[in-house]
Amino acid sequence: MTETSLETTDSGSGGYAADRLRLLQQQTLTGPPLRAALARLTDSWLAGLLGRTRDIALVAVGGYGRGELSPRSDLDLLLLHRESADGAQVAAVADRLWYPVWDLGLALDHSVRTPAQARRTAAGDLKVHLGLLDARHLAGDPALTAEVRATAYRDWRAQAPARLPELRESCEERARRQGELRFLLEPDLKEARGGLRDATALRAVAASWLADAPRQGLEEARALLLDTRDALHLTTGRATDRLSLQEQDQVARRLGLPDADALLHRVYRAAHTVGYASDATWREVGRVLRARSARPRPRRVPGGRGGWGGRAGRGGFAQPERVPLADGVVEQDGEAVLARTARPERDPVLPLRAAAAAARAGLPLSAHAVRRLAKAAPLPVPWPPEAREALLTLLGAGEHTVAAWEALEAEGIVSRLLPEWERVRCRPQRNAVHRFTVDRHLVETAVRAAALTRRVARPDLLLLAALLHDLGKGRPGDHSVTGAMLAREVAARIGLAERDAEVLALLVRHHLLLAETATRRDLDDPATIGAVADAVRHTETLQLLHALTEADALATGPAAWSAWRATLVAELVRRTAAALAGEPAAARAPQAPGPGQRLLAEEARRTGAPALTLDGGELLLAVPDQPGVLPAVAGVLALHRLTVHTAELTGGPVLAMRWRVAAEYGEPPQADRLRADLARALEGSLDIAARLAERDAAGRGRRRGTVPPPPSVTVAEGGSHDATVLEVRAEDAPGLLYRVAHALEAAGVWVRSAHVSTLGASVVDAFYVTDTDGAPLDAAKTAEVVTAVGSALG
Template sequence: MSPALFTESDFLGCFANDNPVAAFKNAINAENAQLKMRFNPDQATVGLLTEKARFIDNLLTACWLHFLDNIADRHSLIATGGYGRSELFPYSDIDILVLLNAANPVDYQHQLSSFCNFLWDIGLKPGLSTRSIPDCLIAAQDDQTVFTSLLEMRLITGNAELFSDLKHQVNSESLWPSEQFFPAKMAEQQKRYSKFHDTAYNLEPNIKEGPGGLRDLQVISWVFKRHYNASSLRELIKYGFLPKSEYDNLITARDILWRLRFALHNLTSRCEDRLVFDYQRELASQFGYIDKNEQPDVEQFMQFYFKAVVDIERLNEMLLQLLNERLISNKESLAPIPITANFSSIDGYLEVSNKDVFQKQPLALLEIFLILQQSPSLKGIRASTIRLIRKNLHLINAEFRTNKQANRLFMDILRQPRGITSQLKRMNRYGVLAAYLPDFANIVARMQYDLFHIYTVDEHTLFVIRNLRRFSLAKHNKELPFCNNIFLLISKPDILYIAAMFHDIAKGRGGDHSTQGETIANNFCQQHDLSNHDTKLITWLVRHHLLMSMTAQRKDISDPDVIHTFALEVGSIERLNYLYLLTVADIRATNPSLWNAWKDVLLKDLYISTHQALHRGLQNPMVRSERIQENKKEARDELLKLGISKTNITQSWQHLSDDYFLRYSADEIAWHTIAIAACQESELPLVLLRPQTQRGSAEIFVYTRNEAQIFSISTATLDQLGLTILDARIITTADQYVLNSFQVLEQSGEAINDLYREVHICTSLRHSLIAKKVKASKNIHKQSRQARHFPIETSITFLEDPSHKHTIIELVTTDRAGLLSTIGRAFTELDIQLHDAKITTIGSRAEDMFYISDQQSLPITDEDKKAQIRTTMLRYLSLKG
């Protein structure tokens, strides 16, 4: 029998089956299969949602009659929540209320239990509550979420009078009146937003709970229904909240999210509301997207989703503001207070003085945001004026963009002492930013499909500006005090904001986004009459916005030559200040989990060293010998203070190369020397751990006789212990001892702060080195679920070492457990020496640099040998397990 014909009687007949549980399960599975077959991503799902609700109605009615039998008419079976709205997705929760006609159900407890247990047995997983009317009212009064679910209740079967009595009492003005219910729902929405960092524009959005999701529409519906007892959102038109065109936009956006949620349920066979990577490509294909113009299908699909969310976010903002005016505000606050000739304040929101303001004076489309900045008591723009802004966006045309007064207004917005971030976000939400900067329109809702960038490009850009603004505010000084101090040295903060606005504006075009962004930024500066100096600074920052992070993470910043080269590229302390702040703000706005104490100190060290080099003068660079002697002197002075004799110091240092004294700080040299001087040959290998170094990470130091596979065994052990290796320094002494040090953090990004953990790490690593193998055990270094969706094509490139001491190998590949150990084994087979490793992991992408030589410590220049190295590394990287 077709599930479409499954009536109440059909389900009752299933109880005559030898196995009624199986019969019901078969009916449910058949219904879901048919819904899946009939679902079309290009067509509305409302009919399918209603059909699913009717199907469950018939099923529950049959179960109700069967298990409650002679008392079925005394009580009520009620649908609540989404089921009450008849919006039932294939695997949605079934929220039901058993409304009792008496407070004490002892006499029929067994029947109710049988009814409930059967629903679980057939796989429905109902959200079921059993209450009398007084119980319902008490629960609703105590918890507005209970009250909210009762607002949407619908009788399935049973005692209709009992249901009507509850409905009447729930609708009573005394129970959660609008002036209480509305603020409660607003607070609930804000709390929900905060869970998603107040943005919907991330890599794996929640289409139900996230900002701009289905829950936003339900909030509008609940508040509206409570006050007006409205039966549908269409009545928003009747009561003057929306014109039909905006109502149609709202329903279109809702329909898109409904179709996406229906497809997600079908794809996962469960109640799944997250657009996680695992499903995005399949959904993109279902919805008809294909790769085109260098834009992957999945990026186009996610842009389609985000544009629907933008509409819902904006309409949610407007409708809740209008509802607040009607439900909460008093008449006095709704009286217009003139602000300028074009605008008044109504209940704290800016309103146009008349409806043709923008048509007569298009520049008011920018002026309104400047007024908001200059009047901090204003809460925002009134809904009717938001509507007019949207209606008049076409006025921001080529003539508008080249109008010098418009240009001055835009620059004034960027130069205000407050409200820059909030107004730019508002301008983006209303479409003004994309209209004024057509190149910005290209990045609106554009997703970058990798694990490094977790926000859309426009949202990331605005987060960068927000971070820069925070550097200027004393209340955020404790967050990054060094950045706050540097910001005080900035003469023109608007230069930073402009550079941030354009640093990623060419994303998605193909080619180098930095050079293309430089051109776009230059055009902007020319149009907005910025000085030649400011234009050069902005375009340089856009072109080189990745320079500082790449230098810090991929080069040895303890080397004066590296610092001098970087200082030459930067050229001035002014540029250094701007670049440092932009770099920190950019990294922190890309993915909050990528920022840690290690990167903080690494960038700070690079800034300080470069500042010193620039202050000294580029014509007077510090030479390596000066740095070596400086480090030696500082370390020796410290050791002598601690009672270490000159003889012991000399003996400990006699076989160490200049490289060692260059690449380690005086503090590290002193720590190593004390340990080595106190260590007997029989006690090797020596393994030490400092839980907190000056760079915010832990340092693990290994001192032992040089043997093959020390690097491979060490890295495999540390990886197996769940540690993230940030940096590795490998020194081999003239008498063949190795001093290896690894900068590490816990996989969570936190420092090691447990004494037992420290001991376990040192003990495990020492045992591995003695045994010359890694003990077999479960690797706790877990690759993220998302990482498998971002396979990185492996590339191996040989780079020239400016010092001509080593051969540099740049490896780009997918990050994985045991990667460094695998490379170490390849180097052992190749019989080459590893002198240094710079580890950079960006999301699922590993970008590692290895400084190698032959066994005579000479660079490898032979092309055949390089080809052999590449082949061997690729072979090891392709091995499983």
């Protein structure tokens, strides 16, 4: 499309609509040129609608005022008129403007005001005042627009000490409500922290002349977010700012990206840039406002003019005190800054030393200091001990580590120190359990690990493992295996001893071992304990792995760690430590029913009906042996929305079961209701399959997002000496355990125990199964059972 074709083909709305459609459908114009062309096209149409008028001006404000018109953006318009203008004429002009816009179905945010009214409205409404800062004349009397714009800027600068704190509070409140863009799987590109509204707020701060944002990469980040919103509007045909899961692949293709992950990665990096600039800018605003409100007090210096002196600046007033923090690093006015004598280009350790000092003091690194640190000389390989110690000090500083680390990231310093980091920086994790991107999760794990260093003999290795444990997620293949290789490379670069490097690699390789084993394997089986002991080899390493497991889970999110999981992991560690100490592992013996189970078994024998108790999260159950018991129990628990964690079964004339369960929400059901429904299920009057299918159909309509991968059923080779261990991985759904149990029952195998682990929308369940004689399944039977369970999962 040529430049001349961007003008409307006639003065009517039909011509504008046709030209607008052609503009949006052609593929060669994208990004800022597309937004500018759409704004010019709309300017020309609106100017034609206004026609020749006196004492009236049409003004674009907000995003349209900036000439950044996205395909489905609102038209933010202000119709200005002089006090002396005829009211009827103004109303007629407004109708001539607004109705054609509405007739085309375009969103319109409009107002009609005199310059004085516009000024009064802006004084009481922050949003209006911000919009006027972007006022742009479209048509009519240009003097009116110039008057309103000049007044808006003059008032903004005069009122900045009051208005900027108001703007900051609105940004913080919005962040609390919408979350941080770069950690959201379905981010709001405009409202979330680090989004377009924050970028606009930074422009307003700059307009106040009080402070300015770090400029590097900021305009590119804002343009990328705008480009993404344009593609979202064109993909959906709606005025939306939320980048939902089901639309991300289409938006990515429209932007020429391979997939949704590449899209999120770019969006997250842009949001990180805007967020960092916001933090630095608001700190500077606070510093300036504090300085303005403080009364300067002269200090006496011997021999100075008039007897006054000291460290005096212009006007004879004292400069902010500089308190040493570390070699080359001082505190000044609430920030960590570089000392006047610091020379980053000659001091390669200074970036780490400065970040460590800032984190230990709980201070932000000043943006100016970080820009200077980016010019530091490269560290020699291997690193000198001082650099390694500074890194460990930074990682061990607790919650203040995050801000210092992200300050280094903003200028690319982390990726220069650890080139492997670039592959995980702002990398999305498509798992609802994870709160953060991969890079932020690694830093958060170090924060959590810092609180656990008193529990281990080598806190340095714990902190390094926390930082590196998911580094392999930036490469193809098993991230634990790849991560172990990368950990060895990092260890050599930073100068770790060979034995320490091997321990570090082992921690990274097995960082999931304890959590997965504890929740998916039978801890009473000697093979389980033996496998963990063979992997960790030393008690000191086991302690480190225990602390790393807890830190990793806590940094992941609430769903990844609970009192139940913590108890299971601690018990696994206790038994493994005993095995490493040489204590013989007892062979698995049939578990004898406890007193409560014996009473329930006696009641079941006497009545011929199920007997059960539900105390907290423990369900004890006794049922006369008959076909279909396990599927019936699993189905009834699913109907009552009880999540199963573990299940243990003891055979005999009466089946004894011990289940660990938790209510999905609310209070657990009464034991009498469970007993009655279980009796109905066993006698066939309760159609569990139909009830669960009905609930699944209702929930399917509400579920959104990408299609989950198909379920898998595998055999854990060596998982047990006296049972076959089946591992089921699938998308969580009502009655999943019921379907698996039904398939195992139909296959004619005995389920000795089940261990259920739910992580977000996915489950990983382990079933210890034997034949009817209590022996592990042979190869043919195992293949038959795997096929049957896979078919049941669909």
